[in-house]
Amino acid sequence: MTVMQPSPSSTRPRLTALRDRVLRLAELATTPLLPQDYLDMVDPLRSGAALRGRIEAVHRETRDAATVVIRPGRDWQPHVPGQYVRIGIDVDGVRQWRAYSITSVLGRADGCFTITVKAIPDGKVSNQLVHRTEPGTIVQLDQATGEFVLPRRTPDKALFVTAGSGITPVMGILRNLADDVATDVVLVHSAPTADDVIFGAELRELAATGRIRLVEQHTDTDGMLDAASIAALVPDLAERATWACGPLPMLEALEQYWADAGVADQLYTERFRPAIVAGDGEGGTVTFTENGTTLEADGSTPILDAAEDAGVLMPSGCRMGICFGCVLPLREGAVRDLRTGEVTTAVPGDGVLVQTCVSAAAGACAIDH
C-alpha cells in the first residue's frame, strides 16, 4: 500500500480553515469575548494568535548593550539577514513599539531569534530591554521586514560602514554569510572605545581568521571618521557594494560622498530614527473624525506621538517614515513633514494620505481615524 504523504502546503490551509470554523463556533459560547482570548491565557505563542514572542534570556554585550533572545510565536516567518523586527513591549505599563535589527543566525536549533539593543540616554524601550527585562516577558511582534539586505547574488566585494548600534543589522548579515561564499568583506566600525564595540570579540575573531577585514575606529581617542578617510582606508571603494548604518549625520555625509563619486546606486543605508528637520511649524488642533478625540499638538511632535499620548489607538509602524504602517487620510487642514519641512494641505474630499509618524500639525487639521 502506498501512503500518500500530503504536502504541508496543502494541509496547512485546510487545517487553518477548520480551526477558524471551530473558533467561530466556540465564539457562540464565549461572546462578547473571543475563544482566542481564553486560548491566549494558556498559550500566547500558539499558531493563529496575534504574533508575540517570549523573552528567553538577555545577554550583556557591552556596558550599555545587550542581546535579547526571543522565542517567537509559531506563525513567525524566517527573516532575511539584515532585516529588523518591530517589538511592542510594555514599559511602565504603556505599550511601546520599536524596531530592532535581528542579529542571530537563521534556523537556530532552539527556534529563537535575537535582537541586540543599545541603551540610549532617556530611551524608554532600549533601557528597559537592556537593563530591566526579565526572562519570561511576553512581547508583541510584527513579522521581520526591511530592505537592508544582501541581494540574491552576493556581491564579490562588500563594504560595511557602521557606528555604534549600527553594527547590529550588519552582524545579522555577517553571521549568516555562508562559508562557501567568498565575498571580500571590509567592515569599518566606529565606537567610543574598544570596550564599547558591540560584538567586539566576535568581530576581531572574524578578522583574525581572515574572513573579514576589520577597521575599528575608537572615536574617544581617534576622533570621528569622515567619508574621505573611509575612502582612504578602502581604496577600492568604488568597486564595492556598500551598506551603512549609524547616526544620521554619518549617513548623510556618506550619501553625499557616494553621490559625488557617481556611485550613489552602490550605497544602501539604514536609518534608525527619522531625520527630523527642526520644526518652525506652529502646531494646531488635531481632530480624529471617527473616534472624536481632539488634541492640541505642537509643530515639532509627530501626530502619532501626540495622539498616543492622548490615549488614541493609532496604527503605527517603523516610526521613522519608511514603512507606511501609520498612514491615515488627512481630511482637511495642514500637516508638516518633519523630515523635509514640506507642508501638505487637504480640503474635504481630498483624503490625502499622510504618515502620522513623521507629520506634525501645521495648523488645525482633521484626520479620519
Next chain:
Amino acid sequence: MTVIQKKSDNPIDHLSAEDVELLGKQLDAIRQSVLDDRGESDARYIRTVIDVHRKLELGSRAVLLASGFPPAWVLGTIGLSVAKILENMEIGHNILHGQWDWMRDPKIHSTTWEWDMASPAAQWKHSHNQLHHTYTNVIGKDNDLGYGIMRVDEDQKWVPAYLLQPVWSFINACFFEYGIAAYDLELGKVIAKGQTKDPEFRRRAKEVLRKIGRQVRKDYVVHPLLSGPNFVPTLAANFVANVVRNLWSNSVILCGHFPEGVETFEKRSIDGETKGEWYVRQMLGSANISGSKAMHLMTGNLSHQIEHHLFPDLPSNRYAEIAPKVKALFEEYGLNYHEAPLPQQVYSAWHKIFRLSLPNGWLDNTTPKNLPSQLVKLWKMSTGSKTTRRQLLQAEAA
C-alpha cells in the same frame, strides 16, 4: 429633595467664586498626582482582574455542565454571578470609560472593548460617558435621573401613574441591562415622538437586537445545550446569574446618585459653568458606599462614586487611595461628603423611590393612626377630577 438652587439652605452658598476655582485647582492637583505615577502596577492590576474574571467565568460554566447536581448548581450560579458582576463593573464599565487607554493595549481599550451586557459598548459610552457624566444630576439633562420613567424630584408634577413607580423600579432593576439598552437607544423618546422609522434609530436598534441575540443565545441556548441532560438547570442558573448581576448593578448605581441628600441641579445653572463649578456639582451630586476592599471591587469601585465622578478616567484601583484627600477637601470647603454602607444607601434610595411615587408630603404626613384617612385621600387624589387633585395635592404639600 429639590434642585439645589431652590433650596432655602443652599449648601454651596458659602462658597465664593474664588473658593470654587481654588477647589478646582486642588482637585486638578490630586488628579495629576495619580497620572504622574500611573504605571506598571496599575497595568498588572487590571490584567489580573481580567484574568481572574475569565477563569471564574469559565470555571463556573464548566461546573454548571453538571448543574443537575444541586451543589454544582449552587456553586456554578454563585461563581457565574460574581464573574458577571466583575465583568460589568470593575472591568467593562471602567475600560469603557477609557481608564486603561493609557496602556495602549488594543485588547484593553475603550474603543475595542465589548461587554457582557445587552447594550452595545458604543451606544452605552455615548449616553453614559457623554451625557450622564457631563450633565450629572441636572434635571432635564441627565437621563440617568430616573431613566426617564421615574419621578425623581418633588418639582416633577405628581400623577397617579407614579404610584406604580416602585413596581416599575423593581422590574427595571431585575432586567436592568435591557432597561439600559432601551435607555441608550432613547426608546421612550423615539416612540413618543413617533420617530421609530428614523434610519439612524433603526440601525442602532438593529445593533442592540443583534447584541441581545448573541447574549441570549450564549446564556440560554448554547450553554444549556452543552449541559446536555442538565439543559433546564443550566438555563435557570444563567437566568439567576443575570438577574443577580442586574439587581446588584442597579443597586450600586442607585446608591451613586439617588440616596436622600444627593443634590440635583437646575438646567439653567450649568450655562457657562466653570471647571471648578463642574467639580462642585460632581461632588454634591454623587454618594459613596463605605465598605471592605471586596465591596469596592464588586462595585467596580463605584463605591467611590464621588471620586469616579470627579475623575472618570483615572484607573479605578486608584480611587481608594485618593479618597482621603478628596474627603479632606470636602471638609476644608464645608461640603457634605455623602458616604454610608450599602444597605443604608440602598434603603435611602428606595425610600426616596417610594416617597416620590406618592404625592408631595403624603408619606411624611402619614402615621399608623391616620393611615385610613390618608389612604382615602390618596384614592381621591388618584381618581378625582383634575381640580380636586390639584386642591388635595396643594393641601398635602403645605
